[in-house]
Amino acid sequence: MTRYVMVADLRRCVGCQTCTAACRHINGTPPGVQWRRVLDMEIGVYPDVHRAFVPVGCQHCSDPPCLDVCPSTATRKRDDGIVTIDYDICIGCSYCAVACPYDARYKVSRAEFAYGGEGMANEQAVFDPRRINVATKCTFCVDRIDAGTAKGLTPGVDPEATPACVNSCIAQALHFGDIDDPDSNVSKLVRDNEHFRMHEELGTNPGFYYLWDAAGEEEK
Amino acid sequence: MRGITPYRQNYWDWRAAGNFMYGGTGSGLIVSSLLALAYGEPTLLHVLIGLVFMGTGLGLVWLEIGRPFRALNVFLHPQRSWMTREGFVATVAFGVGAAAMWFGHALLIAGTAALALLFLYCQAHILQASKGIPAWREPTLAPLIIATGLTEGVAASLALVSAAFTMTMVALVVLLTLRAWSWRRYRLASETGMPTAAARVLAAFSMPFLLLGHVLPLALLIADMALGNRYPALTYFAAVLAFGSGWTFKFMVVRYAAQTQGFAIIHRPARGPRGSGGEGVKPGWGS
Ligand code: SF4
Numbered sequence: 001m002t003r004y005v006m007v008a009d010l011r012r013c014v015g016c017q018t019c020t021a022a023c024r025h026i027n028g029t030p031p032g033v034q035w036r037r038v039l040d041m042e043i044g045v046y047p048d049v050h051r052a053f054v055p056v057g058c059q060h061c062s063d064p065p066c067l068d069v070c071p072s073t074a075t076r077k078r079d080d081g082i083v084t085i086d087y088d089i090c091i092g093c094s095y096c097a098v099a100c101p102y103d104a105r106y107k108v109s110r111a112e113f114a115y116g117g118e119g120m121a122n123e124q125a126v127f128d129p130r131r132i133n134v135a136t137k138c139t140f141c142v143d144r145i146d147a148g149t150a151k152g153l154t155p156g157v158d159p160e161a162t163p164a165c166v167n168s169c170i171a172q173a174l175h176f177g178d179i180d181d182p183d184s185n186v187s188k189l190v191r192d193n194e195h196f197r198m199h200e201e202l203g204t205n206p207g208f209y210y211l212w213d214a215a216g217e218e219e220k
Numbered sequence: 221m222r223g224i225t226p227y228r229q230n231y232w233d234w235r236a237a238g239n240f241m242y243g244g245t246g247s248g249l250i251v252s253s254l255l256a257l258a259y260g261e262p263t264l265l266h267v268l269i270g271l272v273f274m275g276t277g278l279g280l281v282w283l284e285i286g287r288p289f290r291a292l293n294v295f296l297h298p299q300r301s302w303m304t305r306e307g308f309v310a311t312v313a314f315g316v317g318a319a320a321m322w323f324g325h326a327l328l329i330a331g332t333a334a335l336a337l338l339f340l341y342c343q344a345h346i347l348q349a350s351k352g353i354p355a356w357r358e359p360t361l362a363p364l365i366i367a368t369g370l371t372e373g374v375a376a377s378l379a380l381v382s383a384a385f386t387m388t389m390v391a392l393v394v395l396l397t398l399r400a401w402s403w404r405r406y407r408l409a410s411e412t413g414m415p416t417a418a419a420r421v422l423a424a425f426s427m428p429f430l431l432l433g434h435v436l437p438l439a440l441l442i443a444d445m446a447l448g449n450r451y452p453a454l455t456y457f458a459a460v461l462a463f464g465s466g467w468t469f470k471f472m473v474v475r476y477a478a479q480t481q482g483f484a485i486i487h488r489p490a491r492g493p494r495g496s497g498g499e500g501v502k503p504g505w506g507s
């Protein structure tokens with residue numbers, strides 16, 4: 001089996017938001033819609049304060065509550081673990097949005113562009129009226145993955161088959177790949193590092209691993 | 221802009237709240253027709269008004285969805301979606317309810333009441349399946365939603381019965397007690413299982429809800445009973461309070477206690493070659 005996941009190395013992320021910009025550029029998401037976000041989290045109390053930059057977005061959960069609740073079956077999970085939305089079926093009820101514990105879903109009621117008007121060329125190129133009044137979220141750049149794998153490329157290794165946010169990351173903090181393949185880049189990263197997944201206690205089985213230290217160094 | 225801490229969801233507004241308000245009362249009213257039926261009283265109005273209320277609630281949801289002309293797609297996922305199940309149960313309830321009104325057969329009325337109860341059960345589970353909103357997914361909310369729907373329905377039915385009046389009063393006393401107990405459980409759960417902002421909303425709501433929505437109506441009902449039903453105005457006022465507090469409660473839960481989950485990291489990352497990780501953070505929760 002294949003399960004595509006994202007790995008975010010929190011030690012490397014500098015919060016530059018290049019991934020956010022890359023996602024918005026390639027997907028033409030309207031203002032206020034960020035399928036890939038980077039949170040700037042403050043930890044501790046003065047004088048012992050730390051910051052962490054935490055990339056978030058759809059976690060492509062293996063047990064996605066958004067899929068369970070969706071009355072129209074617009075939300076589905078593919079065999080490779082990617083959770084998709086069929087814009088032609090979605091009724092825009094937003095039930096998935098309140099079911100998602102990762103605040104990953106959006107719904108906009110009109111076409112809007114970053115600088116108004118008809119939008120920039122990149123926005124026009126990917127503008128899809130089917131995305132108005134329905135739920136949207138990070139797709140893991142599923143079209144790139146499908147086009148890439150059709151050419152025999154490996155997602156997470158070959159940029160042409162890899163999500164835009166991962167390609168753009170200036171610090172190599174974001175990684176993508178098949179966690180079911182023990183030899184994949186992501187499997188090795190997860191094996192060699194201390195990691196956690198967010199809100200795991202909610203039973204969503206998220207596909208987003210956060211690295212926070214080298215393996216076995218918790219007591220450092 | 222969405223932040224890190226839990227914020228009040230804006231996906232479901234007063235229209236969605238209206239579905240729980242109208243739907244709960246409507247289904248409760250239809251269930252209460254069983255009391256009238258037991259006393260051989262007409263139940264046509266219970267069923268008719270109940271179905272109109274349920275339909276109004278669903279109509280409000282229809283006004284809220286982004287693609288209203290695709291509304292029939294709501295029926296595509298009965299295997300897992302409580303919203304689909306609600307739609308199916310409502311459709312069958314409308315059919316059986318229409319037949320019950322036409323033929324007036326006790327079995328059909330009982331069948332409509334059973335479907336109305338199922339509808340209420342679906343509504344409770346619609347909220348519980350919303351894992352992104354801690355105040356909704358809290359398991360103790362489901363029985364509270366059912367208890368308040370029945371309470372509102374029975375309170376409303378007092379205006380429609382005569383022979384069954386005393387028994388309906390007794391039912392309202394029982395349901396108010398049950399609702400107060402369910403609220404207490406929910407409130408206690410909110411102290412640990414919800415974002416601080418949501419718990420604060422519930423805490424502020426608690427005392428007025430208990431006093432005006434339970435203690436006062438119970439006192440009025442018991443006073444009227446003790447006085448041999450000579451002052452039905454007391455009972456009607458109690459019913460208005462029971463009904464109004466139920467609607468206020470649902471509006472509050474759907475609109476004001478509906479904080480999102482927010483974000484959390486279990487560990488903070490190690491930074492630099494000699495840096496070490498540490499405790500994480502869950503903004504907006506606890507303290
Ligand atoms: S992160 Fe949210 S939208 Fe994405 S699969 Fe999980 S529940 Fe669904």
Ligand code: SF4
Pocket residue numbers: 069070071072073074075085089090091092093094095096097134135
């Ligand atoms: S908004 Fe669309 S994808 Fe989300 S639950 Fe409703 S029908 Fe499903």
